[in-house]
Amino acid sequence: MARVGSFINGVDERERMTHSDGTCDVRDFGAAGTGEQRDTEALQSALDECAETGGTVVVPPGEYLTGPLTVGSHTTLELQAGATLLFARDHEAFPARESRWEGWNQTGFHPCLLVEEAENVEITGRGTVDGQGDYWWQFYGADDDELPASLAERLDSFHEANDKADDVSSFTLRPPLFQVDRSTNVSVSGITLRNSPFWNTHVVYSDNVTFHDVNVENPADAPNGDGMDIDSSRYVRVSDCYLNAGDDAICIKSGKDEEGRRVGRPASQITVTNCTVEAGHGGVVIGSEMSGDVRDVTVSNCTFTDTDRGIRIKTQRGRGGVVEDCRFDNLVMRRVACPFTVNGYYFMDIDSDPIPVDESTPMVRNITYSNVTARNVETAGFFAGLPEQRFENVSFSNVEIDATRSLDATDLSPAMADGFDQRHGLFCKSIDDVSFSNVRIRTADGPALAFEETGRVSIDGLHVDGDQETPIVDIRSVGETLVGGCDWSGEGAFLRVRGDESGRISFAGNHGDLADGVEAPAVEHESADWV
Numbered sequence: 001m002a003r004v005g006s007f008i009n010g011v012d013e014r015e016r017m018t019h020s021d022g023t024c025d026v027r028d029f030g031a032a033g034t035g036e037q038r039d040t041e042a043l044q045s046a047l048d049e050c051a052e053t054g055g056t057v058v059v060p061p062g063e064y065l066t067g068p069l070t071v072g073s074h075t076t077l078e079l080q081a082g083a084t085l086l087f088a089r090d091h092e093a094f095p096a097r098e099s100r101w102e103g104w105n106q107t108g109f110h111p112c113l114l115v116e117e118a119e120n121v122e123i124t125g126r127g128t129v130d131g132q133g134d135y136w137w138q139f140y141g142a143d144d145d146e147l148p149a150s151l152a153e154r155l156d157s158f159h160e161a162n163d164k165a166d167d168v169s170s171f172t173l174r175p176p177l178f179q180v181d182r183s184t185n186v187s188v189s190g191i192t193l194r195n196s197p198f199w200n201t202h203v204v205y206s207d208n209v210t211f212h213d214v215n216v217e218n219p220a221d222a223p224n225g226d227g228m229d230i231d232s233s234r235y236v237r238v239s240d241c242y243l244n245a246g247d248d249a250i251c252i253k254s255g256k257d258e259e260g261r262r263v264g265r266p267a268s269q270i271t272v273t274n275c276t277v278e279a280g281h282g283g284v285v286i287g288s289e290m291s292g293d294v295r296d297v298t299v300s301n302c303t304f305t306d307t308d309r310g311i312r313i314k315t316q317r318g319r320g321g322v323v324e325d326c327r328f329d330n331l332v333m334r335r336v337a338c339p340f341t342v343n344g345y346y347f348m349d350i351d352s353d354p355i356p357v358d359e360s361t362p363m364v365r366n367i368t369y370s371n372v373t374a375r376n377v378e379t380a381g382f383f384a385g386l387p388e389q390r391f392e393n394v395s396f397s398n399v400e401i402d403a404t405r406s407l408d409a410t411d412l413s414p415a416m417a418d419g420f421d422q423r424h425g426l427f428c429k430s431i432d433d434v435s436f437s438n439v440r441i442r443t444a445d446g447p448a449l450a451f452e453e454t455g456r457v458s459i460d461g462l463h464v465d466g467d468q469e470t471p472i473v474d475i476r477s478v479g480e481t482l483v484g485g486c487d488w489s490g491e492g493a494f495l496r497v498r499g500d501e502s503g504r505i506s507f508a509g510n511h512g513d514l515a516d517g518v519e520a521p522a523v524e525h526e527s528a529d530w531v
Contacts, residue, residue: 022055026064033062035086040067040093043085050075051118059083059127067093068110068175073118079127079191087112087177089135091151094175096158100204100231101173102224103256103289105263107161108173112197119184128192131177133222136197140223174198174224180206180233189213198224200245204231205265211238220279222246227280229253232265232292238272249280249307252297253289254321260291261320261359267292272299279305282312283333288346290362291321300329308412310339310374314346315362317355317386323364330371338414339374339401340381340426342367342391345417350429354388365392372399378407379414379422380441380448385430390455394428397437401426404444425450428457437461447474447496454478461485471496471519479503487511493519
């Protein structure tokens, strides 16, 4: 390989390796592409060459075994069809580096492919970036005495450098496959990203990042194998992508707990459209690391198949932060355990007393679901705010849910909240204002809608089958219930009132006298106000 600073006939050898059209072929820098020898130095030299002057690094067909690589400013990395960057199965090839790991700034392994503090970067082509993650996955959850000695020593050095302990999973300091860190104007298109050691794609502290026509592929058993994590970043667009992930498919995050609030960088102005998600823990997921706020998110024209959950928002006491102004429109889901989840009790007991509200109390508000079809699902939905701070303003319009799949079809909890028994219907607790317009729900048993400790429930045009088990709506401790535009001709009660704390119940503009279909104890007849 020619060395920087060498001359031939008075011409800098670097200039000879940069073609007149501004491209650098990695083979001119000594890359073999056989998959047998490491091409790290040749690949990085080509990337460094273009980072200084601007240009395109071309990777022709072949397997390029390599250690971690960094793409600099004003660089296009073109992975041609048949080209694979194959990252080494060797932890010693990955130096230590500080970054954000599951919401905290910590020291861990260097990402496989990194764009760091750069601008105007493009990664494109029909090639593949393969992290050979199975090398790393084998160590997941292993005791220290089961690890190779050199790896155990490195992890010990990380623990000494870090002052935090992970509360969800172990060995999360594995390298992400592709990371965009503190960068601007980054475009990724055409490529396939697969077999990531940790998260597949991580966009953190960056602005104006675009993913288009990208394939993300991780096996179902890949630990922490998220598809895309958009973390404290703005103006991110994801379109026409295919994701098959071992964990959540597309995730939106903004830091964890006190540190996330102190850093205070929201994830905002994010759009996801025309994407296909096949398998994963969630189709599009917000949280649970959302302490720096998440706002202004739009997800549209997507399909989710065989994902554990569809649209998932998760948080817990201690996180703080606000998730707000999120719209989910024109979605189709099939064989999803629970299509809609807003969970304030992630890994916590849902049956808990209120605690004082402070900066560590999270909030979720202004969440809209429209034009959604969900077929062959187990639980229609799960929504739970906190008793000390109810979540606010959740709305559904033109939504159709077929929740007749057996509850034994999977062993999944709808929301990973302790103390909640799985059920077919849509469940709401501690939500200040929830509304339904032109919603059709079919359940195998039990109420289609159940509400507890909720401020205001508005139902305008709820469609159910006549043979569905009654009651259709179940309320307990609901401040106000408004029912209109409904048609109930089945036997039994349409609405059941439980407890003695529910307030005004209004029926208007329905087909038939639904007020006759109210089941409530006599004491509640005396206190409730039917209109």
